[in-house]
Amino acid sequence: MSDIIHQTAAQLSQALASKAVSAVEVAQAFIDRAEAVEARVKAFNSRDAEWTLAQAKASDERRAAGGAAGPLDGVPVALKDILAVKDQPLTCSSRMLENFVSPYDAHVTELLKAQGAVLWGRLNMDEFAMGSSTENSAFHTSSNPWNLDCVPGGSSGGSAACVAALEAPLSIGSDTGGSIRQPAAFCGVVGLKPTYGLVSRYGLAAFASSLDQIGPFARTVEDAALLLQAIAGHDRRDSTSYKTKLPDYRAALTEKEGPWTIGVPKECFAEGLDPEIKAAVEDAIAFYEKDGHTVKEVSLPMTEYAIPTYYILATAEASSNLARYDGIRYTHRSKNAKDAVDLYFKSRAEGFGPEVKRRIILGTYVLSSGYYDAYYLRAQKIRTLIREEFMQVFESVDTILTPTTPTPSFKRGEKADPLAMYLNDIYTINVNLAGLPGISVPCGFTSGKLPIGLQLIGKPFAEDELLAVAHRYEQAHEWKDAVAEL
């Protein structure tokens, strides 16, 4: 079989099943592709080709014995360097964990292994998932395959770039405020943030526990459905994990046909939205109308408060979650410390990058006595209002449609002001605050040949319907066939 890297995961799955191709051939093709383009894309923090080929070999043996473990058996999946994989590095793109090798598997990792997926490489990210451009990685900045001078987005920039650069058919990212959807939009791939609680967070190094969610990257909605099916489901080790019978996400793509009522929040077309993105999103709205669905203007006035609310809650949780990286047990330990207290100060000062420090300090501040009520408690209340506002809108619509980002990808180093960078998440952040599922699908290109993303937001645990709505759009457009030239 030629041209392995251009195949979707669904196509590879079929080819593997019919034995038109072996898992080793598939793995080798992506390993070779990475060899060829990684110097330019830099999506990975580390690649372990030997380990990956060994898994592929095991997959072929399994299949030869007549026992494929599932549709993903033999399909390579690359993981963001924030998920624990036994005996593999887990760096979170931080000096703090530069030499840390995980002694255990995340729940998602276990599921993927059990289903025969061939795990491949550790993907670059913003340090501890804090950022919107992957420029906060302690190791190197990844590039946007569509324009190597531009950022792939963040924090799952490596996860988006590796799929866009055809270095893996599938990858896993994590999304705390848009960290899957925003890089998916920047890199012209599909990225899904599932409902909070649908995918176990056990083994995901925590940034903000109440917002973090693991999700798939793929080139098509169908592939995203395939990967979601593999990683969703209850896990007793995550108390926030939801007990539910999973729908067949892939079958839902064609079984669910609508017509749907699609809500478009009027706040989405406010100041700061790039005109080319606005036009592309309006085209998408027109498509749904023409396709027989109802488009309805809705209002989410609390959106205005989403960014400050997010940065209070997320940093508060992060300041506590990141306290374990202290130089005592398994992290970077300063060689210059005079005593125990100094060991904390120096190890953390040397181990964390500026953005992480900024957020820890902010989070420590908003939790400190005397400020808790004014910041944290108030933010919690606003969060409840945001969730209620969404649920109210969902009483009259099936799906909400917005742009994924206000602007397309930007040049590396272009946004030096952290506050300006925070605005990049304006359309994605309230989805995390409300715990809802959201997907970004490609919906065109700017005149500068940079991808544009369309965000669809679903009701809690209605990923089946959300994927169907996205699939409908995707199938009627050719964006999915566009490949970055490298």
Add this chain to the structure above:
Amino acid sequence: MEFTADIGLEVHVQLKTKSKMFTRAPYHYGAEPNTLTDPVVLALPGVLPVMNKEAVRKTVLLGLLCKCKIAERCKWDRKNYFYPDSPKNYQLSQYDQPICEGGEVEIEMLGASRNVMGEHRMVQLTRIHLEEDVGKLTHFANDSLVDYNRAGAPLCEIVTEPDMHNADEVFAFLTALRNNILAAGLSDCDMEKGQMRCDANISVRPKGQKELGVKVELKNMNTISGVRNAVAYEIKRQIHAVTSGEAIHQQTRRWDPSTQVTTKMRDKEESHDYRYFPEPDLMPVSIGKEQLKVLAKELPELPFDRQRRFMETLDLPYTLTSVLCPDKELADFFEEALEDTGGKVAPKAVANLIANDLLRELSGGEEEGRLPLSECKLAPAHIAELTLLVEDGVITKQIAQTIFTEMYATGKMPSTLVEEKGLQAHNDDGELESIVREVAADPKHEKAISQFKEGNTKAINSLIGPIMKATQGKADPRKIQEMLAKVLG
């Protein structure tokens, strides 16, 4: 000037559970350092806590035992502080929604003497909450080692109001609390193994003054009598300081058991900012009314309630009940033995064998510390049978003593021992009469016999010994008396 001391305690009790508070890693005492860990205990990147339901259940039981108000809903909070014994650098605890609020513990003060019941009163509790233990640091000259075995063990923190006023009350409180917890099987409360630890907040004020004095905290005491000594010392120290014109500073002090004094650890001028906030990785817990009803059925009778029952319905003296009742195992053993007698034996006779003979054997002559009842070869049935043998006149009380020692050593049933060794009481009147006549005929007793015949009834006591000897102790002394009277009369 007279002073009043006000003492509040924070008691940490490690609950008896198979696994730690938020993970399935096991916990037990004495394992090699850092062997009872897992990714959760070590706070590796990505791990999440999962609540131990058994620990919550036991805390609710403790709350019910102490008549607390049990929260319908409680949540977990993070208490943030950096310390090497805390792997996450935050501790999961409960801040504003503890499982139990209020409540009280009945205590008994020392009586006028050992035979007299002391005054009983209630000590008020503020709250009981559940949290995880931290690790253990061992400091050397140039290094410190940390052992995370204990980290994550479930701890109940019982907080009292400043409701105690002297060291004896503190001692009585800790003893009563411990007995209650042991009775319910919630913890082993082994202080040597760190299963029960105590901090005390102590202040003094001139008698009559309403507001409390400046409080000093005594940290981490690990014996009940140590707490008593420390509290007594600290009260004296504070009164001495105040009367000699010194100010008491709010500070934390440590009790040194070897020198029997408290020394300053740190001044507590700035209070620590723990930055408490709700634990986002755990869902709040709801405890329903129905669940509470079910749990209430599991509660044991409290030791003091049992003591009152024994005194009132079994007519046992205070001294015996005060030995039996604080120890649930012992009191259960007694009740079972009593039941095995089928109501044929006076409760006091059964109680005496347990409180005196059994405990003497278990302690092996030592003042403190004794073998646990579970390791002894005797069952309640042994005691019951022994008392029945005496009651039925099969053996004498003297022989019963011999049998007790033998059956404690071998675990053989008393009836077996009686048969094996032919220890039946001497019930053949004819044989006894001939022995009595033989002894009475001995010329060396002539004087005593004549005195007896002159009306001095006590004079023949010197004959009883030789008669006993001749019957190998199997004759009932009363019967010997009767027989003597008959033979000589």
